[in-house]
Amino acid sequence: MEEKIRSPHFFIPRSQALELEDFRQMDYYAVENYALPIELMMENAGLNLARLVAMRAKKEDLILIGVGNGNNGGGGLVAARRLAAWGYDVYLDLATEISRDLPKTQLERALKFGAKEKTIDNPSIWVDAYLGFSQKLPLRDEFLTRVTSEPRTSAFKLSLDLPTGYTGDLAFPYFKAHQVLTLAYPKTILYDLPETEIFIADLGIPKEVYEKFGVVVPPFQVSSLLRLSLE
Numbered sequence: 001m002e003e004k005i006r007s008p009h010f011f012i013p014r015s016q017a018l019e020l021e022d023f024r025q026m027d028y029y030a031v032e033n034y035a036l037p038i039e040l041m042m043e044n045a046g047l048n049l050a051r052l053v054a055m056r057a058k059k060e061d062l063i064l065i066g067v068g069n070g071n072n073g074g075g076g077l078v079a080a081r082r083l084a085a086w087g088y089d090v091y092l093d094l095a096t097e098i099s100r101d102l103p104k105t106q107l108e109r110a111l112k113f114g115a116k117e118k119t120i121d122n123p124s125i126w127v128d129a130y131l132g133f134s135q136k137l138p139l140r141d142e143f144l145t146r147v148t149s150e151p152r153t154s155a156f157k158l159s160l161d162l163p164t165g166y167t168g169d170l171a172f173p174y175f176k177a178h179q180v181l182t183l184a185y186p187k188t189i190l191y192d193l194p195e196t197e198i199f200i201a202d203l204g205i206p207k208e209v210y211e212k213f214g215v216v217v218p219p220f221q222v223s224s225l226l227r228l229s230l231e
Contacts, residue, residue, distance in 0.1 A: 007055075007199060010218055010226040017186040018215060020133050026213045027184070030205045039102055041203045042071055045183055046078020046106075048201035048225045049127070049160055050086070052181050053079065056156060057088060057125055064123035064155070065115075066093040066146060066164075067107075068130045069100050075160055076129025077106035077115075084114040093119040095130050095142045126155040128175040130164040133187070137172060139165050147175045168192065185215060186228050198228035 018026070030036050057063060065080045067073035077092070084090045092115055098107045111117060130143055139147070147165045157177045165174030168189045179197045182190060184205050190198050202220035210217045218226055 045075035050082035061124035072132030
């Protein structure tokens with residue numbers, strides 16, 4: 001499958017990327033000081049994830065989106081809703097009970113828009129929105145079985161923010177994504193992923209926050225979805 005369009009490139013050397021803890025602080029600072037609700041950032045993340053999937057997907061493709069019970073799962077559910085609204089065939093793999101308020105609301109919306117609460121073994125595209133950047137090892141069984149799933153190895157795989165199971169050590173089982181859509185800014189940990197395209201999504205964080213944390217402001221005015229260039 002060929003991508004229909006390409007996102008603008010954005011070059012950031014590893015030395016200027018953010019460590020995960022620095023990004024947590026930046027994210028928290030934006031929420032606390034700029035009245036930036038988590039639900040709005042979730043909507044922005046999910047919309048950009050849907051756009052990245054749609055760059056590759058054909059109308060006949062089966063799209064499986066795996067979600068957990070956190071904000072990353074909520075972003076995956078936003079993407080499911082958007083893709084279903086655009087006419088794609090979307091299935092949801094709920095790795096655990098969706099009980100938290102925001103993901104639960106997003107699940108209800110996605111189902112109303114036509115996403116199906118059913119896992120499939122033969123997706124054309126498999127999206128990993130199971131866990132986010134706060135994940136810790138060892139993975140619980142419900143997530144470990146998914147990252148080591150053999151029937152779905154032929155699918156094109158994407159991860160939202162950070163592949164499930166990946167905390168920087170390639171020796172541990174993790175979701176081997178062809179593409180990763182990281183949020184707001186590149187993270188240092190992603191530069192070690194082999195043969196993986198990294199994209200960056202605009203969450204709506206203002207330039208003053210980027211400047212406060214001493215990093216380059218991504219050119220989201222050009223596109224809300226940028227491809228990280230490593231050269």
